[in-house]
Amino acid sequence: MKDILLILLLQLIYVPVLTLRTIFLVKGMSTYASLFGVIESLIYVFGLSIVFSGEQSVVQMVVYAVGFGLGIVVGSFIERKLAIGFTTFMVNLPAKNESLIADLRQGGFGVTVFHGEGRDSIRYQLEILTKRNREDELFRIIEDHEPRAFIISYEPRKFKGGFLLKTLKKAKKTS
Template sequence: MKDILLILVLQLLHVPTFTLRTVMLVKGKSLAAASLGFLEALIYVFGLSIVFSGEQNAVTMLVYAVGFAAGLFLGTLIERKLAIGYTTFQVITKTKNMDLVEGLRKEGYGVTLYEGEGIDSKRYKLDILTKRNQEKDLFQKIESYEPSAFIVVYEPKAFKGGFWLKSMKRRRKKAQTS
């Protein structure tokens, strides 16, 4: 029974570590990914040694699989909580809602406004870059100004220059002088 519980706990450690390592790798954070990979391999080998050294029965294998599934779920929750990286909001509106644009800019968001043609009238597109951990707040702000907006959120792989990087540099300098 002790081994079965240990297998479950190890899977609950191993799989979230695997999930976070994968995220770090995709985000280009090589050192963090390598560190998590080391931890992941250690947990994995230790767990497998327990599985293969004891009596292999259906219960052990089932607990291993249940631990794997629960670990995936836990890893996903942790990753969402950490919300590492950035997202770009693409907001399409039927009107040129300058209250929305100015309101977001006052709150520190970089907003680029475009005018285009929809199937039956003009449409306005806003591009807004934000940190992933601010997605929910930004979504609510947009909806409060423009409830019928069409919103698409995606993750940029990389970006360079522009308002966002300048404002991050200003905040970093301000933090260093404080």
């Protein structure tokens, strides 16, 4: 029974570490990724050695697999809480909403406004880059002003310059 609980615990640590390693690698943070890789491999080898030592118990193998699945849930939860990186929102509006734009800018969001032609009318598009940990706040502001806005978000891989980077650099200097 002790081995089964240890296997489950190891999987609940191993998979979130694997998730974070992958995220750091994708985001180009190789130092963190390599550190998590070392931790991941140690846990992996230790966990497998328990499962495959002596008699292989079907229960141990099932607990190993179930722990892996539960670890994915835990790893996803941790990743959402850390909210590493940035998101770009493209917001399409039927009319230029000056109060929305002003509230976003007052809230510290950099907003670029584009004017375009839709199928039936003139449309306005807002492009907003924000840290992922502010996504929900941004979405609420947009919803409060424009409940029918068409919103697309995506994660930019690289960017240079602009309002957000200037703001981040100023914040670093004052800390």
